[in-house]
Amino acid sequence: MIIDHNHPLYREKYRKLKGGNQYNGAYYYSKEIVKNIIPNVKTDRNWVTIRLPEMKDHPDHSIVFIHNNRNPNYYAYLKEFKDCVLVCGLEKTAEIMKFFSDKVIYLPLSVEVKTVEKYRVKKKTKEQAFAGRMVKLFHAPVPSNCDMLTDMPQSQLLREMAKYRKVYCTGRTAIQAKILGCEIGVHDPRFPDPKIWKIVDNYEASQILQAKLNVIDGIIR
Numbered sequence: 001m002i003i004d005h006n007h008p009l010y011r012e013k014y015r016k017l018k019g020g021n022q023y024n025g026a027y028y029y030s031k032e033i034v035k036n037i038i039p040n041v042k043t044d045r046n047w048v049t050i051r052l053p054e055m056k057d058h059p060d061h062s063i064v065f066i067h068n069n070r071n072p073n074y075y076a077y078l079k080e081f082k083d084c085v086l087v088c089g090l091e092k093t094a095e096i097m098k099f100f101s102d103k104v105i106y107l108p109l110s111v112e113v114k115t116v117e118k119y120r121v122k123k124k125t126k127e128q129a130f131a132g133r134m135v136k137l138f139h140a141p142v143p144s145n146c147d148m149l150t151d152m153p154q155s156q157l158l159r160e161m162a163k164y165r166k167v168y169c170t171g172r173t174a175i176q177a178k179i180l181g182c183e184i185g186v187h188d189p190r191f192p193d194p195k196i197w198k199i200v201d202n203y204e205a206s207q208i209l210q211a212k213l214n215v216i217d218g219i220i221r
Contacts, residue, residue, distance in 0.1 A: 001046040001047070001057075001059050001062075002034065002038065002046070002047045002049070003046075003047065003048045003049070003050070003051060003057065003058065003059075004030050004033070004034050004048075004049040004050055005030040005031060005034075005049070005050050007052075009052055009054055010050060010051075010052055013052060014027065024133060025067070025171055025172055025173070026050055026067040027050070028154050028172070029049075029065070029067065029109075029172060030049040030050040030065070032110075032112055032202050033047075033049045034049060035112075035202075036112060036202035036206065037110075037202055037203075037205060037206040037209065038206075040203060040206035040207070040210070041206050041209055041210050041213065042210065043063065043210075043213055043217070044061075045061055045062055045063050045085065045213075045217075046059040046060075046061060046062040046063070047063050048062050048063070048064040048065065049065050050065070050067070051064070058077075058081060059081075060081050060082040060084070061082065061083045061084070062081070062083075062084050062085070063084075063085045063087060063213070064078065064084050064085065064086050064087065065087045066086055066087060066088045066089070066093060066097060067089075069088075069090050069092075069093045070139075072093065072096045072097065072099075075097065075100055076100065078100045078101060079100055083103070084101055084103065085101070085103040085104070085105060085213065085216060086100065086101050086103065086104045086105065087105045087107050087209065088104065088105065088106055088107065089106075089107065089108065089109040090106075090109075091106050094106040103216050105209065105212045105213070105216075107205055107208060107209050108198060108200045108205065108208070109171060109172050109175060109197070109200065110172075110175075110200040110201055110202045110204065110205035111172050111175050111176055111179070111200070111201070112201070113179060113199065113201040113202075114201075116158060116176045116179045116180065117179060119158040119159055119161075119162045120162055120179070120180055120181060121162045121163060121180075124163060124164060124165045124181070125163050126147065126163045126164045126165070127164065127165055127166065128143070128145070128146050128147070128165065128166040128167070128168070128185060129146050129147035129148065129149045129160075129161070129164045129166075129167055129168070130142045130146045130147070130148055130149065130150070130167070130168045130169070130185075130187070131149040131150070131160075131161050131167050131168070131169040131173050131177065132149075132150060132170070132173050133150060134148075134150050134151070136170070136188070139188070140170075140187045140188035140189065140190075141187065142168045142185065142187045143168075146168060146185075147164075149161060149167075157173075158176060158180065161173075161176065161182060162180045162181075162182075165182065165183060166182060166183040166184075166185050167182040167183070167184065167185060168184075168185035168187045169184065169185075170188050170191055170197070171197070174194065174197035175197050175198070175199055175200070178197060178199055179199055184197065
């Protein structure tokens with residue numbers, strides 16, 4: 001079983017999202033997990049790439065991707081399910097998630113590198129911008145002279161980011177910005193060193209995940 005961004009309840013909520021929130025990282029990451037990671041991992045486990053609290057069909061024996069790094073208590077419901085492997089994109093989150101499961105994997109965030117590379121430009125024409133959802137600025141403001149790259153689909157965001165010399169962003173957006181040749185501006189105090197955002201391709205991530213799952217499930221390949 002795979003529970004992802006195509007789940008009826010998620011699709012219903014997604015259609016109602018406004019203010020740029022429909023262009024969120026969890027949604028785009030889920031799409032790449034389904035396309036590039038799941039097909040390259042051999043396991044008998046179920047997959048949960050994205051989930052809403054109102055979903056009732058969460059299965060046991062699953063691989064669950066954790067997206068919310070600011071409020072880990074969102075995942076307290078996981079205590080109700082058996083034998084779940086929690087996959088976290090930050091080491092700090094992985095440590096916290098051990099409270100909810102004895103099977104936790106730190107898997108570096110990854111992107112579809114070749115797709116992002118297509119948006120590279122030969123010459124930068126703009127100085128600096130913030131890239132991401134506006135809600136991220138509530139806790140981590142950026143300089144007032146930044147352009148705002150927000151409320152736009154992924155393809156448009158990549159096209160616009162490529163024009164800038166410096167982009168204030170975090171997570172997978174920061175990885176994409178690095179691929180586009182941008183300097184990463186620091187604005188979120190949780191991530192003072194942009195070196196944390198390493199360029200990792202989805203396929204590479206799938207092989208890291210496979211190796212760690214093999215250890216957890218006692219499988220030798």
